[in-house]
Amino acid sequence: MSKELADNDSVIEKLMTVQTVDGNQKTTNLDRIGKCAEFKKDTVFNNIAYAVDLDLLRASYRQLDGKKAVGIDKVTKVSYGEKLEENLQDLLVRIRKNAYKPQASQLIEIPKEDGSTRPLAIACFEDKIVQHAVSKILTAIFEPQFLACSYGYREGVNGHEALRALMKCSNQNPNGVTVEIDVRKYFNSIPHANLQGILREKISDKRFLKLVEKLIRSPILVNGKAELNKIGCPQGSIVSPILSNIYLHYVMDSWFSEISKKYLKGRADEVRFADDMVFVFQFKEDAEKFYKVLPKRLEKYGLKLHEDKSSMIQSGSKAAKEAELRGERLPIYKFLGFICYWGKSRNGWWRLKFKSRSDRFAGKLKGLRKYLKESLSEETHKVLERVKKVVVGWMNYNAISDNQRRVDSFIELSKRALFCWINRKGGKRKMNWEKFGRLLKRIKYPRSFKTISMFATC
Structure with missing residues (x-):
C-alpha cells in the first residue's frame, strides 16, 4: 500500500467515529x-x-x-x-x-x-x-x-449562491452568449x-x-x-x-466540463440548480456548437429539450451598451424564479440584474387571497401567523439585490389583502387602517427587510 493511501486510511478511521452520550467513540x-x-x-x-x-x-x-x-x-x-x-x-x-x-x-x-x-x-x-x-x-x-x-438539493449551497455564480460568470464575459436550458418534464x-x-x-x-x-x-x-x-x-x-442530481451530473455536468476543456475555444461556465440550467460562453461559435449537439446528448439519455423554453441569447456589459446605442435592450431569460436582465448600476456600469418573475409574484398573491377567502371562519391570530409566515418565507428568498421594489410591493399588497379579510370577517365591526397598523406592529408583521447581496463572490 502506498504512503498516500495509508495516510488516507488513517484519516478515514479518525474522522468516521462519533461521540456517544457516554463519551465513547462509535463508528456509524x-x-x-x-x-x-x-x-x-x-x-x-x-x-x-x-x-x-x-x-x-x-x-x-x-x-x-x-x-x-x-x-x-x-x-x-x-x-x-x-x-x-x-x-x-x-x-x-x-x-x-x-x-x-x-x-x-x-x-x-x-x-x-x-x-x-x-x-x-x-x-x-x-x-x-x-x-x-x-x-x-x-x-x-x-x-x-x-x-x-x-447548487440544487445539496447541503451548504442554495439558490442565492447559484444566482451569485451566474452573475459572476456573466459579468466576466462582456460580449458573450448565454444559453438557457429547459428539459421537458425532467x-x-x-x-x-x-x-x-x-x-x-x-x-x-x-x-x-x-x-x-x-x-x-x-x-x-x-x-x-x-x-x-x-x-x-x-x-x-x-x-x-x-x-435527479446524480443523473444530470453524468448527463450534463461532467460531460460539459470535459467538452469545454477539449473542444471549446473560450471560457464556458455552467450554473445548475436541479433541472434549471444556464450556460455562459465567451464566444458565440462555442455556444452554437454546444446548442447544436445538446438535443442529441439529452436524447441519448432519454431526455428531451423543451425548445420553446430554451434559448441562446447575447449577453454581457459590452453587448448591453451596444444594444442601448441602437435603442434596444438585450433579451431577458429566466432562472430560479427570477427574470435575468441587463441593467445599469448606480455608477452607470452595465451588469446582470434579477427581479422576481411577474407570474410567480402574482401567483403567490393569488394563492394568499384564496387562502384568506377560505379562512373566514378560522381564528384571527392563526390566520395572521400563517400569512406572516408565508410573507417572511417569500421575502427570505426574493429579497436580493435589485429586487427591493418587488419585495416592498409584495409586503404592501399582502397587508391590503389582510386588511380586507379582517374587515370582511368582522362584519359591522370595521377596523380602520391606523388600528390595523398597530395590530401588524404587535404581531411583528414584516415592514423592512435586509437585502441579500448578489455580489459576495464577485
Whole structure:
C-alpha cells in the first residue's frame, strides 16, 4: 500500500467515529461510507445494504416532518412512533429479507404558473423512512463526485449562491452568449435502466440497487388503481432529488466540463440548480456548437429539450451598451424564479440584474387571497401567523439585490389583502387602517427587510 493511501486510511478511521452520550467513540455505517467516498473517489461500493440499519432508520424517522401530508394508509409520524422500535425492527427484517414492498403513493396535481400542473407523489410514512435512509446513503457516495456548478438539493449551497455564480460568470464575459436550458418534464422522464447504469458506476451491491429500484418503481395510485411507475423519479419522493442530481451530473455536468476543456475555444461556465440550467460562453461559435449537439446528448439519455423554453441569447456589459446605442435592450431569460436582465448600476456600469418573475409574484398573491377567502371562519391570530409566515418565507428568498421594489410591493399588497379579510370577517365591526397598523406592529408583521447581496463572490 502506498504512503498516500495509508495516510488516507488513517484519516478515514479518525474522522468516521462519533461521540456517544457516554463519551465513547462509535463508528456509524453512514459515516464510514461518506468518508471512504470523500477520500477514495474511485471506490466502487459493494455490500452497502448493511448501512440501512436500525440507527439510520431511527435517524430518518426523527428527521421526517410529521406535518407533511399522509399517504393512503393514513399513518402519521405520531401513530407510527407509538411502537417505533417494534415497527423499525419489522421494517428492517423485511428490507434484509428482500420482502419490503412500498405501498402505492397518492398522486396530486400542483398548479403551475403557466396553467399546467405538476404531479406530486405522496408516499406512506414508512416508505418515507426508507426513502430518507436510501437518499442519505446515495448522498454520502455521490456528493464528493458533484461539481461546483451544481447548487440544487445539496447541503451548504442554495439558490442565492447559484444566482451569485451566474452573475459572476456573466459579468466576466462582456460580449458573450448565454444559453438557457429547459428539459421537458425532467423528473418524469428519467429512464430507470439508464439511471441504474449510472448508479452501477459507483455501486456494485445488487441488494442495495434492488432497493433503489423498488423505490423508483413503487406503485402510484391513478384513478383509484395502483400502477407501477415505469419511468421517471416522481417529485414528492424523498429519494428523487438526489437521484435527479446524480443523473444530470453524468448527463450534463461532467460531460460539459470535459467538452469545454477539449473542444471549446473560450471560457464556458455552467450554473445548475436541479433541472434549471444556464450556460455562459465567451464566444458565440462555442455556444452554437454546444446548442447544436445538446438535443442529441439529452436524447441519448432519454431526455428531451423543451425548445420553446430554451434559448441562446447575447449577453454581457459590452453587448448591453451596444444594444442601448441602437435603442434596444438585450433579451431577458429566466432562472430560479427570477427574470435575468441587463441593467445599469448606480455608477452607470452595465451588469446582470434579477427581479422576481411577474407570474410567480402574482401567483403567490393569488394563492394568499384564496387562502384568506377560505379562512373566514378560522381564528384571527392563526390566520395572521400563517400569512406572516408565508410573507417572511417569500421575502427570505426574493429579497436580493435589485429586487427591493418587488419585495416592498409584495409586503404592501399582502397587508391590503389582510386588511380586507379582517374587515370582511368582522362584519359591522370595521377596523380602520391606523388600528390595523398597530395590530401588524404587535404581531411583528414584516415592514423592512435586509437585502441579500448578489455580489459576495464577485
